[in-house]
Amino acid sequence: MNDPHIRESLMSDSSPELRQTLNRIRAELRGEARSAALEQHVEAVAAAADRPLLNEALADLVNSYEFSMDASRILVPFARLLHNYDTAPEHFDANTTHRVYWMFKWVVYKMIDHPDVPLESVEEWLSRFRSRYAEAGHSLHPVHEAEQELAEHLGDAERAAKALAAMSAAEPDHMSNCEACRCHNLGRIVAFGGEHERALELWSPVLEGNLRCAHEPHAALASSLLSLVALGRLDQARANHMRGYLMVRDKDDMVYAVAKHLRFCALTGNEARAVEIIAAHSRFYDLPLFLHERRHLLEGVQVTCEALMSRGMGDAEVSGPESRTWRAEDLRAWADAERRAINERYDRRNGNDAQSRLSDERAAFEATHPHVPLGLKTLTDVPPQRTPVRDEQPSPERFAAALAEARKATADFAEGSDELWRRVDRLAQGLGTELEPADLAEVLVSRIDLDAGLEPALELAAKAREAFLAAGLEGRALSGQASVLVWSVQADPEAVPAEARRILDEAQRLAATDPVNAVRARALTHIALLEHCRLGGGGPDGELRSAVAAVDAALAELPDEPRAGQIRARLTLTLASMETEFEPRIALMGAAFEQASSGDHPFETFLSAGEYASMLNMSGRFEEGLEVAETGIARVKPDLPAFPVAAIHLTATECAVNLGRWAAAERHAVQAAAHYDRAHETGCAGVARHLMGLALASQDRHAEAVVMFEAALADLPSMHEDEHWRLVDARFLLAEAYERLWDPRNGSEHALEALRLVDGGLAHPNPTVYPRAAHLAGVLLRGIGEKNAAVECFHRAEASWRKLQALPAAANSIRAAVWVAIDGEDDSDLRPGSATMTSLADELRADWTNEELPPEYREACRGELAETLIQHADFLGSETASSPLLKTALSVAEEGEFLALTVFNATYRLMHLLEEAGDLDEARACADVTLKKLGAAEHKRLRAGIKSHRRRLGDAIGQ
Numbered sequence: 001m002n003d004p005h006i007r008e009s010l011m012s013d014s015s016p017e018l019r020q021t022l023n024r025i026r027a028e029l030r031g032e033a034r035s036a037a038l039e040q041h042v043e044a045v046a047a048a049a050d051r052p053l054l055n056e057a058l059a060d061l062v063n064s065y066e067f068s069m070d071a072s073r074i075l076v077p078f079a080r081l082l083h084n085y086d087t088a089p090e091h092f093d094a095n096t097t098h099r100v101y102w103m104f105k106w107v108v109y110k111m112i113d114h115p116d117v118p119l120e121s122v123e124e125w126l127s128r129f130r131s132r133y134a135e136a137g138h139s140l141h142p143v144h145e146a147e148q149e150l151a152e153h154l155g156d157a158e159r160a161a162k163a164l165a166a167m168s169a170a171e172p173d174h175m176s177n178c179e180a181c182r183c184h185n186l187g188r189i190v191a192f193g194g195e196h197e198r199a200l201e202l203w204s205p206v207l208e209g210n211l212r213c214a215h216e217p218h219a220a221l222a223s224s225l226l227s228l229v230a231l232g233r234l235d236q237a238r239a240n241h242m243r244g245y246l247m248v249r250d251k252d253d254m255v256y257a258v259a260k261h262l263r264f265c266a267l268t269g270n271e272a273r274a275v276e277i278i279a280a281h282s283r284f285y286d287l288p289l290f291l292h293e294r295r296h297l298l299e300g301v302q303v304t305c306e307a308l309m310s311r312g313m314g315d316a317e318v319s320g321p322e323s324r325t326w327r328a329e330d331l332r333a334w335a336d337a338e339r340r341a342i343n344e345r346y347d348r349r350n351g352n353d354a355q356s357r358l359s360d361e362r363a364a365f366e367a368t369h370p371h372v373p374l375g376l377k378t379l380t381d382v383p384p385q386r387t388p389v390r391d392e393q394p395s396p397e398r399f400a401a402a403l404a405e406a407r408k409a410t411a412d413f414a415e416g417s418d419e420l421w422r423r424v425d426r427l428a429q430g431l432g433t434e435l436e437p438a439d440l441a442e443v444l445v446s447r448i449d450l451d452a453g454l455e456p457a458l459e460l461a462a463k464a465r466e467a468f469l470a471a472g473l474e475g476r477a478l479s480g481q482a483s484v485l486v487w488s489v490q491a492d493p494e495a496v497p498a499e500a501r502r503i504l505d506e507a508q509r510l511a512a513t514d515p516v517n518a519v520r521a522r523a524l525t526h527i528a529l530l531e532h533c534r535l536g537g538g539g540p541d542g543e544l545r546s547a548v549a550a551v552d553a554a555l556a557e558l559p560d561e562p563r564a565g566q567i568r569a570r571l572t573l574t575l576a577s578m579e580t581e582f583e584p585r586i587a588l589m590g591a592a593f594e595q596a597s598s599g600d601h602p603f604e605t606f607l608s609a610g611e612y613a614s615m616l617n618m619s620g621r622f623e624e625g626l627e628v629a630e631t632g633i634a635r636v637k638p639d640l641p642a643f644p645v646a647a648i649h650l651t652a653t654e655c656a657v658n659l660g661r662w663a664a665a666e667r668h669a670v671q672a673a674a675h676y677d678r679a680h681e682t683g684c685a686g687v688a689r690h691l692m693g694l695a696l697a698s699q700d701r702h703a704e705a706v707v708m709f710e711a712a713l714a715d716l717p718s719m720h721e722d723e724h725w726r727l728v729d730a731r732f733l734l735a736e737a738y739e740r741l742w743d744p745r746n747g748s749e750h751a752l753e754a755l756r757l758v759d760g761g762l763a764h765p766n767p768t769v770y771p772r773a774a775h776l777a778g779v780l781l782r783g784i785g786e787k788n789a790a791v792e793c794f795h796r797a798e799a800s801w802r803k804l805q806a807l808p809a810a811a812n813s814i815r816a817a818v819w820v821a822i823d824g825e826d827d828s829d830l831r832p833g834s835a836t837m838t839s840l841a842d843e844l845r846a847d848w849t850n851e852e853l854p855p856e857y858r859e860a861c862r863g864e865l866a867e868t869l870i871q872h873a874d875f876l877g878s879e880t881a882s883s884p885l886l887k888t889a890l891s892v893a894e895e896g897e898f899l900a901l902t903v904f905n906a907t908y909r910l911m912h913l914l915e916e917a918g919d920l921d922e923a924r925a926c927a928d929v930t931l932k933k934l935g936a937a938e939h940k941r942l943r944a945g946i947k948s949h950r951r952r953l954g955d956a957i958g959q
Contacts, residue, residue, distance in 0.1 A: 015050045022057055030253075035064045042077070051091040055084055059099045066106050067214075067253050075114075078107050101136060101175055104129050108146045112153055113292045115345035122150065133175065141170040142177065145185065152192070155354025164189060180206050180216035188223055196227035207240070215254065218247045222260035226369075229268060234372045237264070238670070241374065242696075242704035245277070255284060255293040262300030263362065266307040269371035272378050274304040278319050285321040291342050298339040299363040305332030306365035339363060373674035375692050376711050377685070394430030402427055403439065410442060413562040415602055421446035441467035445480070454491055458484060475510050475517025478503065482524030489531045496532045500525045516563050519554045523567040526551050527574050534578055548575065565599035573608050586615045593628060602635040609635075610648040617655050626655035626664070633668075646675030646684065653691050665695035683723070686715025690726045693733060702737040709734045728757045728764045732773045735780065744783030751777035755796070768809075771800035775813050782820050790820050807847055808860035814840050815871050822875075830876065837872035841865055859896065866892045866902045873909060879917040886910040894933070903930060904942040911949055920953050927953075 022041060028034045038061040045054045058081040065073040085092055085100050092100070108125050111117045130143045144167035151160035172182065183206050191199035205211045206220040221244030228237035245261045248254040258281055265274035284297055301318075305328040308316045313328060320326035320334065339359060346355035392398060402424050409417035425443045428435055435443060444464035448457045461484045468477035482503050489496055503525045511518040526548050533540050540548065552571060558564035569592050576588035589612040596604035609632020616625035629652035636645055649672035656665035669692030676685035693708035709730045716726050731754035738747030754773040758764060778793035794817035801810035818833040844865035848858050869889035873882035889906040893899040907930040914923035927950040934943050 015048060015053060018045055018048055018050060018053060022053065022060070026060060030064065030067050035061070038064050051084070051088065052093070052096075055081060055092055055096050058084070059096055059103070062103050062106070063099075066103075074103070074106055074110055078103055098174075101132065101138060104132060105142045105146055105177075109149065110290075112146075112150050113290060115291060115342070115349045117349075119349060119351070126150065138175040139170055139173040141167055141172045142175055144170055145177070145182075148189065152189070153355070154350055155352055155357075178211075178213045178216075180211035180213045180220075183211060184216055184220045184223065187220065191223065191227050196230045199227050200224060200231070218244060218251070218254060219257050222248065222257035225260060225264040226267070229264070229369055229372060232370070234370065235667070237268075237372055238374050239701065239704055241265070241372075242707045243701065246703040246707055249280060252284075252287065255281075255289060256296045258284075259293075259296035259300040262297075263303055264372075265374075266300070266304040267366065267369045269369075270374055270376065270378065271304065271307050271311070271313075273374060273376050274300075274307070275316070275318055278304060282319040282323070286323075291345070295339055295342045295359060296362075298335045298342075299359060302332055302335040302339065302363040303365050305329065305335065306363075310365055310367060336363070373670050375670040375673040375689055375708060377715070378674070378677045392427075394427045396431065399424070399427040399431055399433060406442065407439070413566070417442075418446040437467045437471035438473060441465075441471060441473070441476070450487060454487060457487065474506075475514030475521070478506050478510060478521045479517045479524065482521040482528070485528040486524055486531065489528050489535060493532055493535055496528055500529055516558065516561055519551065519558070520563055520567050522551050523555060523571045527571055530574050530578060539578055539580070562599060562601070565595060566601040566604060569596035569599065569601055569604040569608065573604065576608075576611070582615070586612070586619065589615060593631075597631055602637070606632045606635040606640070606644075606648070608632070610644055610651065613648065613651045613655070617651055617658075620658075622655040622658040626652055626659065626661070629655060629668075642675045642678035643681060646672050646679060646681065646688070649675060650684065650688055650691075653688065653695075657691055657694060660698075662695045662698045666692055666699070669695060682715045683717075683719030686712045686717075686719060687723060687726065689715060690730050693730065693737075697733055697737050700740075702740040705737045706734060706741070709737065724762055725764045728754050728762055728769060728773075731757065732769055732776070735773065735776050739776065739780060744780040748777055748780035748784060748786075751780055751793075755793075767804055768806075771797045771804070771806075771809065771813070774800060775816070778813070778816060778820070782816075782823070787820055787823055791817050794820065807843060808857070808864040811840055811844060811864040811868060815868060818875065819871075833875055834872065837868060837875060841868045841872065844868060862892060862896060863899060863902065866899060866906070870902070870906050870909065873913075879913040882913055883910060886913070890930075898933070900934060900939050900942060903933065904939075904945065907946060908949060911946075911953070915953060924950055924953055 018041075022045075025034060025037045025041060028037065038057065042054065042057045042061055045057050058077050061077045062074045062081065065077070081100060081103075085097070089097075108122070108129050111122045111125055126143070126147060129146060130140065133140055133143055144163050148160050148163035148167055151157075151163055172179075176182065177185070183202055187199040187202035190202065200207075203220045203224055206217045207224060209217065221240045224240050225237050225244075228234070228240065241261055241264055244257070248257045248261070251257075258277065262274050262277050265271070265277065278301060281297075289297065301320075305318060308314065308318070308328040309332065316328045317325040318328050318331050320331045326334070340356070343356040343359050347353050402420065406417060406420035406424050408414075409420050421442045424435075424439065425446065427433075428443070441464045444460050444467060448460045448464075450457050461480060465477045465480050468474075468480065485496065485499055485503065503521055507518040507521045507525070510521075526544070529544060530540055530548070533544070548571065552568060555564045555568035555571070572588060572592035572595055576585055576592055579585035579588055589608060593605070593608040593612045595601075596608050609628050613625045613629035613632065616622075616628060629648050632648050633645075633652065636648075649668045652668040653665050653672055656662070656668060669688045672688035673685045673692065676682075676688060689708050689712035693705045693712060696702075696708060697705035712730050713727065713734075716724065716730065719726070731750045735747045735751035735754065738744070738750065751773050755770065755777060758770050758773075764770065774793050774797035778790040778797065781787075781790035781793060794813045797813035798810045798817070801807070801813065814836065818836050821833060822828040822830070844861045847853055848861040848865055850858070866889045869885045869892065873885040873889070876882050876885075886906045886909055890903060890910075893902040893906065907926060910926050911923045914920070914926065927946050931943060931946055934946070
């Protein structure tokens with residue numbers, strides 16, 4: 001007997017002391033230490049022969065085991081408890097009797113999950129479960145629920161369906177699982193059958209927060225993930241993962257939920273997140289987990305490793321058993337072997353392979369799931385979703401149709417014509433068909449890939465020019481040459497001027513016969529000349545600017561010609577990019593955007609939108625900036641480089657944040673982070689995650705925000721030091737989020753770190769963040785009992801607010817420090833705190849009445865003066881000392897704009913004080929005066945509160 005309390009109980013042989021010890025153990029946190037203490041205490045009570053107390057202790061032990069890592073241990077103490085009930089029911093009170101029946105279902109579930117328990121024993125206990133409930137008059141709903149579980153476990157679909165029907169027909173009662181758990185279980189059953197929409201309907205009361213318990217919505221959030229993915233609701237899947245994983249990450253009794261989050265990440269292109277989860281829960285490898293939970297864990301580990309292997313990352317390091325990292329390929333083999341060994345035990349007991357088949361499905365990696373961007377770091381570049389190349393059998397009919405489609409697209413200057421010509425190319429080669437020169441030229445152009453190198457592109461362009469000339473399309477050949485000139489500016493800058501003159505001369509010659517291609521060639525040539533100027537480190541001279549203006553005018557004369565519109569937008573975009581002054585640059589960029597978007601030129605729209613939206617954002621024109629950015633984003637194609645796509649999403653995020661459009665900010669931030677990760681831009685990804693966390697927190701989704709801010713902290717140091725203020729901001733926002741999640745310990749750590757960073761010289765652009773963080777730190781430290789540290793933080797907040805000459809803001813911190821000083825002190829000296837309140841009131845009154853100060857500041861002082869008087873009255877607590885303060889607060893609240901809530905608070909407290917002093921007439925009179933001042937329409941809720949209080953005092957108001 002290691003517990004000294006238990007030893008004392010044994011020595012005294014005193015049942016009261018034994019009960020005290022049991023109550024003390026009950027107050028401990030759940031865990032192995034509590035279970036061990038209960039095990040010892042059961043034997044102590046048994047030795048004392050206190051049979052009623054023994055039954056309570058046994059029930060507590062069963063309960064402790066049920067919510068532990070190895071719940072199979074409940075079988076022995078429950079059998080002992082049930083024997084006691086059957087042999088001596090007189091030693092069971094109503095509560096313990098209820099617990100015996102309640103725990104019956106736990107035992108049946110644990111027997112199903114334990115492969116060493118014979119199936120005959122499971123069926124026998126299920127039968128006992130049924131008969132016991134029937135005899136006691138309890139609903140059979142829990143019995144049918146357990147039978148459905150057994151049938152599903154055995155792969156008996158017919159029996160499972162019958163049990164589900166019986167369960168649905170039975171009315172739940174006080175012996176049934178709570179409503180939240182029942183909702184989750186029903187949703188799980190239908191999701192298992194592939195009815196994902198119905199499952200989410202059943203889960204909705206839990207997911208929306210209307211039903212909850214110790215394990216819900218934790219479990220339902222985990223179960224919902226792949227159903228949401230199957231239905232294409234990827235944003236909600238992301239949200240449920242963020243929120244749900246934070247809820248279970250520290251709960252060792254929810255391994256199955258952690259495993260579901262793990263599988264979700266592995267299957268949706270979030271291998272890095274899956275690897276992080278495995279590392280965070282590596283202790284699970286060594287815990288005595290129940291077999292079905294261990295199998296869930298192994299399945300999650302295996303599918304993660306297979307996901308990595310599918311991307312050629314079999315050598316990636318993943319946390320494994322033996323407290324070391326393993327190669328993904330080796331860990332996959334280890335997990336698979338142990339998982340199969342567990343499955344064999346179930347199959348041997350069950351007499352079929354139902355469990356092996358289900359486990360194999362859960363452990364298999366399927367590349368069919370869509371990528372779900374989480375906004376968190378990824379290990380690999382998620383490949384863009386390109387339209388797959390059609391593997392079709394060449395035929396003359398297919399070739400003729402493809403050729404007609406490609407020719408029409410070219411004539412219409414339609415997007416995607418290159419892909420259509422590539423199809424023509426494949427079919428022609430498959431048939432051995434020789435193309436006409438014009439068609440051959442278009443095919444050759446479609447083969448050009450500048451990413452493959454300039455030389456191959458130039459060679460293909462030269463062949464295309466020959467084919468265009470052979471087809472008699474001189475203008476098309478010339479515009480092609482002008483495009484080549486743009487490509488080759490950097491490769492051969494010295495040749496640009498001479499080649500430009502030659503092309504311009506040819507364009508002048510062709511202007512009458514092919515005006516569109518001629519003007520396109522002129523525009524492209526001038527783009528090349530502008531780029532040549534940029535390369536030389538200078539800007540265009542007057543002559544070049546005049547020539548560009550002339551080309552622009554010529555293009556404008558062809559408003560219905562898409563070829564002219566597209567190249568005009570490109571020309572304006574080039575001019576804008578060379579402009580060094582902000583106002584002319586933004587005007588040109590706006591013109592380029594208008595030309596591109598009105599002409600429906602996708603690539604030019606995207607290019608111009610990115611720069612133009614950024615400039616609008618810098619100008620404070622957030623509404624326009626967001627609209628422009630989203631227009632550009634709508635033109636994004638899968639093969640665009642990741643960085644500019646990320647940048648335009650980040651601009652949209654910043655505009656949405658400045659507008660307070662948090663859902664839009666979240667939507668764009670997650671895409672910005674995902675694309676920056678693809679571009680390997682860590683710091684910028686951190687900025688996106690920081691803003692996404694802000695968007696989530698602003699939607700009161702604090703659990704998700706915590707995950708995002710923590711991820712941002714890892715990336716933000718990679719940014720330029722000018723952006724390091726975001727580290728302070730993220731810490732402060734994390735502290736706020738943790739406060740909202742009722743986690744003051746974690747919150748205080750982040751608030752204090754924010755203060756440390758600023759004290760170390762890292763300035764935040766908003767000077768109020770420091771005092772706000774200091775005050776928040778005080779609140780959080782008070783929440784964990786650190787009184788002295790809390791008072792110090794409140795004083796730091798006060799000092800910082802005073803430095804900013806913000807006495808009204810400092811008032812809150814001053815009052816908070818006064819209250820903390822008397823926390824838990826029944827006999828504390830109130831004089832120092834009262835003196836502080838009086839001094840603060842004097843300061844606020846002085847600034848309020850100082851007509852040289854700004855009106856808004858004086859009004860804030862008036863409000864804080866009234867609040868200080870009310871809190872001073874609360875602090876003193878006696879009618880004699882407090883009533884004058886409250887009456888003064890009322891007069892202050894009425895001098896100027898009427899402060900209705902302040903008047904209500906002061907009146908309510910004054911009525912209480914007068915009531916306690918026995919002066920009911922004065923209390924009623926106080927209520928009547930305030931009711932006359934509170935307008936009936938605008939202050940309906942406040943009036944109702946005063947009326948309700950007055951009724952308690954007697955004499956109906958009669959109003």
